[in-house]
Amino acid sequence: MDTKVQSLIAEIEALSEAERQTLAQEVLPLLLTTRAGLEEIDRSLEALSDEELDAVIERARQRAGPLGDEAVAAIIDEAVHAARAHGRS
Secondary structure: OOOOHHHHHHHHHHHOOHHHHHHHHHHHHHHHHHHHHHHHHHHHHHHHOOOHHHHHHHHHHHHHHHHHHHHHHHHHHHHHHHHHHHHHO
């Protein structure tokens, strides 16, 4: 692993919980749009048990509010397909 990356990991681990939360809010959207980020999302979804996947879907439903199950399914489907397509390119 790159020395700079190892240094960043050590710095992140040393942050307070509040600082980590702020960092996650600022940095994760950037990282999740990268090929590696999308591949990690795909791997994470594949590794979930049925119960864990159900919990993810339920959280998506709660956030979707009035959109309904079809919209939630479309959002999840689009995210999974995008992750897989980026993983193959």
